[in-house]
Amino acid sequence: MDHLSAPTLIAPGIALLQADNPSEMTLDGTNSYLLFDPKISALSPGTPVVLIDPGPELPAHLESLAQFEIQLVLITHRHGDHTDGINYLHRLCQAPVRAQLNEYCRDAAALEDHEVISCAGINVQVHFTPGHTSDSVCFTLNGVSPHLFTGDTVLGRGTTILDHPDGTLEDYLASLDRLLRLDDMPLHPAHGEQHTASHQLLRAYLAHRESRLDEVRGALIKLGKAGADVDPAQLLDVVYPDLDPRLVGAASRSLEAQLHYLASNR
Structure with a gap:
């Protein structure tokens, strides 16, 4: 099993194994997190763990995860860079998989908002945080030192x-507010760097959204249009003047969301 990669221990009871799927959307790759009893000093093959996001269907990555005793898999949301590896991993270790959507569950019930899951010697709480997608979920690892796992709701950078x-x-802003009502704690995103605190980053995300809305309002005034009758393509060059061509689709969807919000909140 020389091809197996070793996860990096990032805090007591938390290890990270990054999938080799870097891109403009996934940053350095998808972060898969292994959670285990913090009283265990070292993560070794066979250690009971809870896994957050198996990631894409990359056999080497999934086989490296499966060297541990995965007792439960938790899914942050439906996108393929988080879920495509579910079936391959399930064949390897038969661990139950839980997500908000039933179609991504395996041998287990769908997640419920606010529930606390006890498994592998730890307690994980579920927080529904729609916005990035309607099924987005964040998790807190409860204990003496709590930790927040945000999926794509909050990234490590950008x-x-x-x-x-x-x-x-509208859902996204409410989800950021919900996370701000939790204690300030280390934040672990599905892509990008780790953060030692959550509140500062969450406030920055809210400020960014407000700033972007102001830019869209200004662009609409410049074009002499209302939010309900404008094509997002007309705003791209105004709001995102130096946009990477690979991000046009993503930026267009975000503009659609902002135009819908402005039209609904006049």
């Missing part, structure tokens, strides 16, 4: 897209 019309800005 800002996330809103997959409109499935994800809406």
Whole structure:
């Protein structure tokens, strides 16, 4: 099994294994998190764990995860860079899989908002946080030192897209507010770097969204249009003047979400 990769221990009871799927959307790759009893000093093959996001269907990545005793798999949301590896991993270890959507569950019930899951010697709480997608979920690892796992709701760097019309800005702003009402704690995103605190980043995300809305309002005034009768393509060059061509689709969906929000909140 020389091809197996070793996860990086990032905090007591938390290890990270990053999938090799870097892109403009996934940043350095998808972060798969292994959670285990913090009293265990070292993560070794066979250690009981809870896995957050198996990631894409990359055999080497999934086989490296399966060297541990995965007792439960938790899914942050439906996108393939988080879920495509579910079936391959399930064949390897038969661990139950839970997501908000039944179609991504395996041998287990769908997640419920606010529920606390006890497994592998730890307690994980579920927080529904729609916005990036309608099924987006964050998790907190409860204990003496709590930790927040945000999926794509909050990234390690940059800002996330809103997959409109499935994800809406109204939902997203409410989800950020919900996370701010939790204690300030280390934040672990599905893509990008780790953060030692959550509140500062969450406030920055809210400020960014407000700033972007102001830019869209200004662009609409410049074009002499209302939010309900404008094509997002007309705003791209105004709101995103130096946009990477690979991000046109994502930026267009985010603009759709912002236009929908402005039309609904006049």
